[in-house]
Amino acid sequence: MTLVEIIAIGNELLLGDVQDTNTHWLCQQVTGLGGHVRRAVIVRDDILDIVGEIRAAIARHPSLLLLSGGLGPTDDDMTLKAIAEALNRPLELNEDALRFVAAAYERFAAQGKGIAAGLNESRRKMAIIPRGSQPIDNPVGAAPAVVIEEDGVVLVALPGVPEELKGIWQGTLQPLLVRVFGQGAYRMDTVIVQCGDESVLAPVLRAVVAAHPQVYVKSRAKAYGPDVKLRITLSCAAKDAATCEQTLAQARAHLQAALQNAGIGIDAVS
Numbered sequence: 001m002t003l004v005e006i007i008a009i010g011n012e013l014l015l016g017d018v019q020d021t022n023t024h025w026l027c028q029q030v031t032g033l034g035g036h037v038r039r040a041v042i043v044r045d046d047i048l049d050i051v052g053e054i055r056a057a058i059a060r061h062p063s064l065l066l067l068s069g070g071l072g073p074t075d076d077d078m079t080l081k082a083i084a085e086a087l088n089r090p091l092e093l094n095e096d097a098l099r100f101v102a103a104a105y106e107r108f109a110a111q112g113k114g115i116a117a118g119l120n121e122s123r124r125k126m127a128i129i130p131r132g133s134q135p136i137d138n139p140v141g142a143a144p145a146v147v148i149e150e151d152g153v154v155l156v157a158l159p160g161v162p163e164e165l166k167g168i169w170q171g172t173l174q175p176l177l178v179r180v181f182g183q184g185a186y187r188m189d190t191v192i193v194q195c196g197d198e199s200v201l202a203p204v205l206r207a208v209v210a211a212h213p214q215v216y217v218k219s220r221a222k223a224y225g226p227d228v229k230l231r232i233t234l235s236c237a238a239k240d241a242a243t244c245e246q247t248l249a250q251a252r253a254h255l256q257a258a259l260q261n262a263g264i265g266i267d268a269v270s
Contacts, residue, residue, distance in 0.1 A: 001237060002035040002181050003062040007053050008042045009069035009079055010160055022068045022158075022165055029169060030064075033177065034184020034237040034244070038062060045070060050082035058086075058153050064180050065153050069160030071143040073122035079157055080146060084130040087150050097127035097135035097144045104142035136176075140167035147176060154180055185244040188235040189252055194265035195230050204258045205232070212251035214238070229267055 006026055012018040020042055027037050039057070043049045050070070057065050070079030084091045101123055109117035126143045129135060133148035136156075141164040146157040156173070158165045169177075195201055198221050209217050220231045234251050238244035252269070259266055 001239075002030075002033070002064060002184060004030045004035050004037045004064045004066065005057045005060070005062045006037060006040040007050070007057065007065070007067045008040070008160075009045060009050060009067060010042075011045050011076070013042050013069075014044055022160065022162055025162070025166065026066055026068070026169075031235075031237065032186050033181040034186050034239065035064070035181055036237060045076045045078060047078050047082050047085065050079060051086045054083060054086035054155070058151055058155075061151070062153060065155045067155070067157045068165055069158075071126060071146070071157060071159050073125050073143075077125075080129050083133075083146070083148065083155065083157060087130060087148070089130045089132060089148075091128050092131050093124070094127055094129050094133075094135055097129055097146075098124065100135060100137045100144045101127050101142055104138065108142075136168060137172045138164055138168055139171050140164045145173060183240050184237065185239075185241040186235070186237045187241075187244050187248055188233055189248060190268075190270050191232040191234070191252070191255060191259075192267040192269075193230050193232060193259060194267055198230065200262075200264070201230065201232070204255070204262050204264070207258055208251060208255045211254055212247070214247050215251040217251070217255070 006023050008020050008023050013020045023040050030037050041053060043053050067079055070077045081091065102119055105115060105123065106117045108115040129146050130148055133146045136145035136147055138144050138159065141159055141161055143159045145168045148155050158168060198219050201219050205217050205219060214236060216235045218233050220233065234248060234255065236244050236248040238247060256266060
């Protein structure tokens with residue numbers, strides 16, 4: 001299974017000014033590709049904090065380390081500087097990245113967005129990246145994503161603007177994601193049961209979990225009472241769709257039989 005860690009960067013996230021929707025979305029995408037998000041953190045725009053998180057993550061050796069935020073033209077956008085420091089690599093102007101940035105501002109000017117074309121010092125800053133890294137074109141905004149590998153970890157720095165992050169992930173980053181995740185698959189089934197008390201379900205679920213460690217089994221209660229129906233989800237990630245379906249089918253069959261033996265009715269399976 002592909003292990004993934006996420007670092008979201010930005011003072012605005014920890015001040016509560018902006019909700020960190022990027023991490024939630026990335027978790028969904030990683031899970032859908034058959035990966036496993038092991039850890040996700042939020043840090044301020046502080047060079048020492050970012051460097052510390054990057055080094056700690058690499059020491060844990062995930063397959064993929066995702067960073068979001070801090071790639072823009074302002075002084076508080078310091079993610080690339082932190083990456084360079086964490087990996088002991090110099091920053092340098094990358095000509096491919098510079099072409100991406102220049103083309104983006106040409107596009108903005110042509111679209112009549114009130115933004116002039118051309119490069120200045122702040123715009124050139126977005127093309128100064130750690131030595132040995134690869135810029136990935138941003139089809140929505142100006143700041144390229146950056147990919148670099150260190151000690152077997154693929155590190156991907158993405159812009160913090162959600163539309164830009166999604167545009168890169170769903171577009172220009174796809175070849176890398178195929179290489180990292182391969183043909184991984186994910187599936188989730190839902191079982192609705194005629195039971196209003198999770199404590200009654202607990203021993204049933206415990207037995208299923210013990211027998212099927214590759215399947216995540218979770219009951220989800222919103223209320224209690226005789227007329228309440230509980231929702232149980234079973235989810236599985238595997239190297240391919242066939243393995244995923246087979247593993248999940250075995251756990252689902254075990255759950256249904258265990259519920260029946262416990263006298264708990266099943267309303268629906270989907």
